[in-house]
Amino acid sequence: xxxxxxxxxxxxxxxxxxxxxxxxxxxxxxxxxxxxxxxxxxxxxxxxxxxxxxxxxxxxxxxxxxxxxxxxxxxxxxxxxxxxxxxxxxxxxxxxxxxxxxxxxxxxx
Amino acid sequence: xxxxxxxxxxxxxxxxxxxxxxxxxxxxxxxxxxxxxxxxxxxxxxxxxxxxxxxxxxxxxxxxxxxxxxxxxxxxxxxxxxxxxxxxxxxxxxxxxxxxxxxxxxxxxxxxxxxxxxxxxxx
Numbered sequence: 001x002x003x004x005x006x007x008x009x010x011x012x013x014x015x016x017x018x019x020x021x022x023x024x025x026x027x028x029x030x031x032x033x034x035x036x037x038x039x040x041x042x043x044x045x046x047x048x049x050x051x052x053x054x055x056x057x058x059x060x061x062x063x064x065x066x067x068x069x070x071x072x073x074x075x076x077x078x079x080x081x082x083x084x085x086x087x088x089x090x091x092x093x094x095x096x097x098x099x100x101x102x103x104x105x106x107x108x109x
Numbered sequence: 110x111x112x113x114x115x116x117x118x119x120x121x122x123x124x125x126x127x128x129x130x131x132x133x134x135x136x137x138x139x140x141x142x143x144x145x146x147x148x149x150x151x152x153x154x155x156x157x158x159x160x161x162x163x164x165x166x167x168x169x170x171x172x173x174x175x176x177x178x179x180x181x182x183x184x185x186x187x188x189x190x191x192x193x194x195x196x197x198x199x200x201x202x203x204x205x206x207x208x209x210x211x212x213x214x215x216x217x218x219x220x221x222x223x224x225x226x227x228x229x230x231x232x
Contacts, residue, residue: 034220043113043199043223044152089151093219099151 003027004092006100014108019077021103023090026071030092035064035075038087038102047088048075080107112136113224115200121230124190130227132183132200140164140205141183142221143175146197158183159205190231200224 004025013019021035031052036044050057050064050073057064063076077084085107090100113134122128132141140159144152157165158177166175172194174186183200201221 032219036223041197041226041228043115043201043226046220046222049220091221097154097221102149102151 002101004090004098004100006088006090006103008103009101010104010106012106012108013080015082016079019075019080019084019105019107021075021077021088021090021105023073023075023100024071025073025092025098027092027094028068028071030094030098032093033064033066033073034091034093035062036089036091036099037084038089040087044089077105080105082107082109113200113202113222115198115224115227117227118225119228119230121232122187122190123232124192126190127186127188129187130185130198130200130229132185132202132224133181134202134222134224135181136202136204136222137180138202138204138222139180140203140219141177142201142203143173143183143185144199144201144223146199146226152199156185187229190229192231195229195231197226197228199226 006023034049035047037047038044048059048062048064050066055066061077066073087102087104089102092098116131142157143155145155146152154167155169156175161177172189176184201223203219203221
């Protein structure tokens with residue numbers, strides 16, 4: 001049972017534009033959400049997180065938005081850069097740690 | 110410093126071999142994790158240690174045997190693996206900020222930091 005889903009397996013964006021990656025979850029008890037970036041054959045790198053008591057957290061070019069009523073979070077990358085091309089996983093924690101299915105982002109120069 | 114190191118980076122082994130994967134962190138984290146990742150899939154949790162005690166074993170076959178010698182080190186001993194066990198094996202650690210660590214709790218702001226992984230090929 002996939003409790004954290006990323007419905008877009010891939011996304012292509014022009015360099016300099018905004019990348020929006022989406023994540024949906026089913027368990028209202030999740031209280032902490034994270035985004036990881038992963039290159040092939042490497043471990044995931046922590047990017048940004050948000051607690052369930054907030055609806056927005058910003059760190060440089062990365063902003064995470066949380067909509068608890070919709071059980072939805074999104075990662076905005078502005079401006080997108082070619083080095084951002086990677087697979088992005090969202091994750092959620094509660095009584096367990098759940099990874100989303102991943103979205104492969106390609107930033108086109 | 111948020112570094113988790115893993116050795117070796119690549120490992121090729123036969124089905125009758127015994128080998129070990131090693132993971133180390135010096136962030137003072139008290140929870141350490143083993144994950145298995147197949148291509149184009151999210152990481153799958155295998156084991157969790159909290160305060161050097163095995164807290165979670167996600168029904169992993171006994172040919173995988175974890176060990177946590179101290180709070181900085183985590184090993185994964187491999188024996189009689191199958192070709193389908195070929196994957197990227199990831200180690201992670203976190204502060205373990207949740208409560209009730211006899212049974213692991215992920216609540217709170219417990220960020221996991223991952224190592225670079227060991228690419229395992231079983232022939």
